Amino acid sequence: MIRYALKCAEGHSFESWFQSASAYDKLAAAGMVTCAVCGSTSVEKAIMAPRVRPARSAVSSVGDAPTEAPSATTTTPAQTPTPVSAAAAIPAQAPATPSLSAPNSDLERAVSELRKQVEANSDYVGGNFAEEARAMHLGDAPERAIHGEAKPEEARALLEEGVPVMPLPFLPSRKTN
Known part of the structure; x- marks a missing residue:
């Protein structure tokens, strides 16, 4: 699953989840991605900050966790992620974008x-x-x-x-x- 920040031609900003980047491309080309506020089918990806996970050593309470992140280009069995609880994986801060459930303007x-x-x-x-x-x-x-x-x-x-x-x-x- 991938989350995109989207913006319609009318300037409404919102977020939506897609199965993959190609799934978004197919849906957008078919006119099936619509603005959650006005229903416009003229929707484009907006600039959004990447979601970066904290280092495993910062999340894990185990003392033997590695102190530096493994290379993104190589994977070995020793580099499997340490399981953490869902509560520890979710940042405690509020989302930067406004909630779609409440009107903003x-x-x-x-x-x-x-x-x-x-x-x-x-x-x-x-x-x-x-x-x-x-x-x-x-x-x-x-x-x-x-x-x-x-x-x-x-x-x-x-x-x-x-x-x-x-x-x-x-x-x-x-x-x-």
């Missing part, structure tokens, strides 16, 4: 509040949004507040038919990281 707070209002006052219809909206417009289904997903072509067709629709500035909850 006024815009993010407003989008978060809008999401709460939309989810509380409308029904999620998923990929059936175009069919549901069209049926309500034609009178085949009772009118109600709905939100869901539609392909750009479906949304365009709804607008051409006079069905009032608008995009929301967030992804459905199931599609967020």
Whole structure:
């Protein structure tokens, strides 16, 4: 697993884990890496500090641990890492990047509040949004507040038919990281 610091075209910074560097490249090329804040697919790797493990002698409480790190180019059976507890391996300091669970700016707070209002006052219809909206417009289904997903072509067709629709500035909850 590899963790990347990412940044979208709108300037939102976030982190995400990938199976490998090539897995990130494949997902990014397919447009499947999206901003956790705005949903933009224009996402690039951002500069991030490397995560360096402390020397084994600094982590281990055993007195016979080596005092210098082994060479990165050679590996011998004597250089196997000393097991340490998970608590000792995790740094005690807070992460340098902001948490994605809490909005950081006024815009993010407003989008978060809008999401709460939309989810509380409308029904999620998923990929059936175009069919549901069209049926309500034609009178085949009772009118109600709905939100869901539609392909750009479906949304365009709804607008051409006079069905009032608008995009929301967030992804459905199931599609967020």
